[in-house]
Amino acid sequence: MRALTVIPGHGGSLAVSEVPDPEPGEHELLVEGLALGVCGTDKEIARGEYGWAPPGRDRLVLGHESLGRVRRAPRGGDFAEGDLVVGVVRRPDPEPCGACARGQFDMCRNGRYTERGIKELDGYGSTLWTVEADYAVRLDPGLHETGVLMEPTTVVAKAWDEVQRVGERAWFEPRRALVTGAGPIGLLAALLGVQRGLDVHVLDRVEDGPKPGLVSRLGATYHAEDAAAVTERLRPDVVIEATGAGPVVFDVISGTAPYGIVCLTGVSATGRPLRVDAGSVNRDLVLDNGVVLGSVNANLRHYRAAADALAKADRSWLEALITRRVPLERAKEAFDGGEDDVKVVLTLDGEG
Structure with missing residues (x-):
């Protein structure tokens, strides 16, 4: 073979x-x-x-x-x-x-x-x-053309599961989510956010090509602006970070709503120093009960959740x-x- x-x-x-x-x-x-x-x-x-x-x-x-x-x-x-x-x-x-x-x-x-x-x-x-x-x-038999998207969907199914578990340490009814990055992981994260009934926003660098239209078709909102400005304006309850870009990571950490949760799924390149006001980031996380967590891979529970999400899409x-x-x-x-x-x-x- x-x-x-x-x-x-x-x-x-x-x-x-x-x-x-x-x-x-x-x-x-x-x-x-x-x-x-x-x-x-x-x-x-x-x-x-x-x-x-x-x-x-x-x-x-x-x-x-x-x-x-x-x-x-x-x-x-x-x-x-x-x-x-x-x-x-x-x-x-x-x-x-x-x-x-x-x-x-x-x-x-x-x-x-x-x-x-x-x-x-x-x-x-x-x-x-x-x-x-x-x-x-x-998988649902109707996914014969698109079921290959299953594994990346498991990654974001796990990310959303982790967000939910962390959020439920206290009263948790998120309304607005920001997804940074409109590659496959980001777009699938946006899909699952829309399926959860959230007001979903997606941030990426490009202004043309297929990405803005894909976001719009989901019923989400596309942004191609500075990450800090978008996050500060939206004040999202949840951020699914899918770029791994250091400046974007710290911009979204600094701009969430109180009790905000940032889930990092993008792997950053090493060897690129970045100036960060660590004191300000720490202060905001502590005073707002904020959470930043990393998420990678998926177990069988997430695979089954992803299969359900794709079947409904x-x-x-x-x-x-x-x-x-x-x-x-x-x-x-x-x-x-x-x-x-x-x-x-x-x-x-x-x-x-």
């Missing part, structure tokens, strides 16, 4: 390779790969900046944003041939920490987890793949997020950013 592979730590090693067909174990699904989302983590691995091959191997099958259709399932299980599924990314380590042992592998304390397509486990970037039934999630809006589909044979093209790209997807089933 064909698979998208890379030698972690070696930039320029990305290739479509012939690899042996997988053999499903007793409790595993055999899945026909349909599509694979490409994100920043995949590009970092392709550049040689990140990633670990499986033990004893040089090459890693890339890809963690999966979508596939079940070809074979264990008898008497919860899955059947033809089911549309995605595979969970992270696995707890063999000797799990307390969080992993309780199914909260997204909160691993010791860092010895593994991840499909990222860390020591082959990913989902192949025409066939297997996955343990316990780490597969069924407007299908044409989800389809508009996927601005480019590239066949596996031309996979390298998916790693070159286009000016108007929102989400780029590799097609694994031979359809471009």
